[in-house]
Amino acid sequence: MLSDQPYLQSWRPVYELSSAVLWFTSMNTALCLSFFSPLPLSGFLATASVCAGMTVLRLGQALPRWQQHRRLKGQSLSFLALNPQQCLKLQQDNEQKGLWLGWGFEWQREHGQKAWDLMKSDNMPAKLQNSMGAHWIHGMADHEQPLFQPLEQVQMHTMVIGVPGSGKTRLFDLLVTQAVLRGEPVIIIDPKGDHDLASHTQRSCELSGQRQRFMKFHPGFPAESVRINLLQHFNRSSELASRIAGLMPSSGNNAPFQAFAQKAVDAVVQGYLLCGQRPTLVLIRQGLESGVTKLLIRALTMVCTQHQAQAEKAVAQQAKQPQPKNQRQPSSKSEQLAKAWINYYRDEIMPEHPCTDVEGLISLFEHDRAHYSKMIATLLPILGMLTGGALADLLSPDPTNINDHRPCTQTTALVEQQKVMYFGLDSLSDPMVGKSIGQLLLADLAAVAGDRYNYSMQEGEKQAKPINLFVDEAAEVLCPQLLSLLNKGRGAKFRCYVATQTLADFEAQLGSEAAAQQFIDNCNHLICLRTQNPETQKFITDKLPPVRYRYFIRNQGVSTDANRPMEFTGNLSEQQLEETGDLFPPQLLGELPNLEYIARLGGGRLLKARIPILTEPQH
Template structure:
């Protein structure tokens, strides 16, 4: 390798020429008439050099092979490694300037043969398509076996050279200290996000973190894996699913809060906020906030159902609150109230606005009692508005609450704590933290995205509120004993469907409470569209310190990673040829010419957006630990042993697969298992990654001739020895010697190197075919056992052809001897 130009690891392995030369010299020196010390010393030296060159050739072959065929890599869930110090991401390598240089080299036109399938491979695939894969040839070409040179590659697409440029892979780990900086995983649909999510969730559960997964789509395999891992760790498992309320636990998204205003915020944030909608959302927020404070005063726990009921009957709610205030501060007020006459103007106003007269009279009575309270004034302000006019101001609230309180979902997210007939447990986040539980949240966004977003956002807001309390008081707030500090791992798949203003403080400040958030989305534009503001989207992105990017489809998303990488210098080689007339007429030269190889340095990006749009499925670039770039590939799912799960979990998983019809294959159906050939799962590399035409032509010819002689010799000697021809094998070994005596009379050919090589070759073949395999001994037995009987009956009708083989062997041996 040049000291000034990087090694071209994708050239043809010319070292095999040196290997052939050194090996031949080693054997020749050992047979020359020289002292044994020199002979064997030279043999050792030449052999060592030959081995060194062979290793170099094999390294080049590995690089060439690796471009299209990566080593097979799959893990069962039990085989996924875990650690208390780091998070396992997959296999890969750190990307440096060297890999940018190699990527540039392998994409040169002369290396197209390494990256593209061979003609034979294309012909096999074409035949399978034309015959629909039904004939016997297609069944053979589709077989994953070492002898199949056209075994199909996995349908992962992309540019395999992005990972194949490195032959040395290591397990890639991320330090757990980086997790509190949060992580974003970007990738288009069906490229491996859920598999990566599952890999990290399994480790989080085993590590003992409180693990919460938000799954808007509904992945049955993820849900069952979380259940199995929680049971192995002897931890509680909560499953909340909007699409399967009969199996789900119950949860009140607005029932727990640190401040009363959080309830109004969680509801109002689900309403449109663009343009004039922002003003109406403010009306809704104030209205819900007044309702919530009133309900709290009446000891009514907020829920979507209670909020809807109160919003529709605000007069009744206000009347109940007024009565409670009067009971508390003015005992016996009923007598005075009976004698109280409401001012005529207020009575006319109540009739005009369509309000309840008794409630309006109670409000007027409280004023007369000089009882001032902000909440009473707020309720009076609502009641003073015309009923139909006020309902128009808050009209956007009712459709949302209608959706959240319709059908079975209503009992799921507005649980009745007094209904003892409902066996489903009620989940709350504080209980989850205290019990160190594992939680799966299925939001069924495919059925109703608005309800899913509302519940998901409310959950995020609930978790943020709890994080504030944990940050101030620790995990043991409200408990007498000391509670262990816990890590809370939150995984939000398709988080662009769930994101809202509540998510920003969760990322900004929840790290101090032990929260470590990992979010998954397809493009960053989805986040901007959902949040409604590029500035807010940038604020969210600024709090996601670790980035893992699988294949993406937009340049803008890819640039989120590439813009954070430095530029590097690569070496380029330019061939320059020139010719021209001589400028001086007195010169004896008519023209001048020259050829140059110019080596120069060129500054290029370490990675381009186009590279990220061409990643194969299951591969990613990871920017971790302060901007270090790693290229990783995820472990493919491998068929796992059947785990025992409760009947209701199994039924729900089966229903989820049927309802959602996810294209994610199970382990036994996976397109990337051993049943379908994987990169380098077969040793038949010679047709796809390193065709023989790339080898040195004489070496290729010698290799082919050796195979032919080996086949003929084996067939001939095996047959003749089986039919008991006596010492035929020994005669065959002596035959070249007699040929040599006849061809070179009077010469001592007995000790020539040629005859010694011939003897050694015959003896070597005899050892391989007979002594090592014990075929010779079994054939001499002459038994009528089933093996011998079938073997003999097969060969007897073909004796004529086998004799022709034997004759051909003699002719080849004779021509070879005469030639020397």
């Protein structure tokens, strides 16, 4: 049904301007003739006054349309110097209005109508050669204003999509800076290790007056990096086993190897915990690579002596006795001692006080050595890369080492101390190691979220500050724990920002469109910068409600009568029609200029906005 509101062509030529020029010329002509004509002056002045009034009237009608055409040139890049005054203003805006998303407007039907008319017209603005994108898209609104999103809605997670160079990192700069100024813990996972993002984050901490909040991890700069144990936080030993086994490829015929590796890691971790030792990547590698004999002896000693004080003396005597000839002879004294401990445990301890943790180590010790080596052959290279060179001290730190002056931390401390932690994974140089570190970090954060949800949120700590998690190039570190943070992290006050280039990146990593769709649907808010992928464009715009656009059809014709060839009739008609179209044309997502985006926020808001480039204050 046609709307009752009048439909006006937005992009017709500004005829009123030509009319104003004509009336202005007439006014000047009347004034000039008054000096040379013998006619009364009053007539010329009256004529000039009428012409002046019409000039003003037509200029008033022409100016809005002229400004509308001028806005098609778009906006130039904006720079925002982060000085203390600007930081204070951002803090106040966050408290009163919410998260600042740049300048822009809410895209509604009238803006879609203007864009639809312009694309159908012959007046399309020419694109500038020295800049990318169609700048006229931002000129569909008469005015732009600062855009804000309530902080309560931010916890429903945000996905950022855009091709390289479109402005994802600059958008992260803006969002990270505001989170830092709010005094909330911030964790940034950047696979490529963008130096600008790290330096801007550090500068935000300095401007907030808390330089000590900033911490940095980067495998490429071990001397400047903090040390962190990504296996520090867990509730059950099986959690660590799942994390480490999850680093192995799970496609093809690798499932049995992954399951065996998980079982082996679980047994080793339980052994270290029985001995009162906190497991690290280095210790787990040592336990798997050199065999579990020494660890088994230590664990059995702890278990057996706990119940029988004379166990160690009895086992030492048994180990000195020669083995029967029908049994395989131990290859070393350590192996002989381990067998003695196993026999003692099974004879004296197990009937009354069985310990399933140590029994896992016994099973691993008695497993066929050749088969054992084959089954963990896929896991050992990954552990070797994570514990080789400088990474050994970075990922498996020793807090008691007084000779290492680099800070030593853990994810729980980052949250409790409201730190701003930047993780540069250096995936460009070593993608496998970068991906493994990112997945271990996300798994540790998922454990922190679960612990926070189970205990902290139930102990009355409702005022605990949210945790802001920024993941750039998310497809590089995609893992089940990241999905868990998206669909369950809200209860633990996690605010996740996930950035990628196209939605196809998730499908390529997860192996199916359904799995990728499951991942994407956990983000309530979507910010799209320039993207060239047609499927991504269609996915974004298909979620918007369809609208009806109006247009005119003009018909004209001439007809004659054969009996009266000198007579003819003509007709001219104009008809207004409606057609269903997209609220935002999907093809325009591939023409967005740098630092401009379309945001589809939860609740149905559609924003067209641009963001500034944050710069250092000029002294």
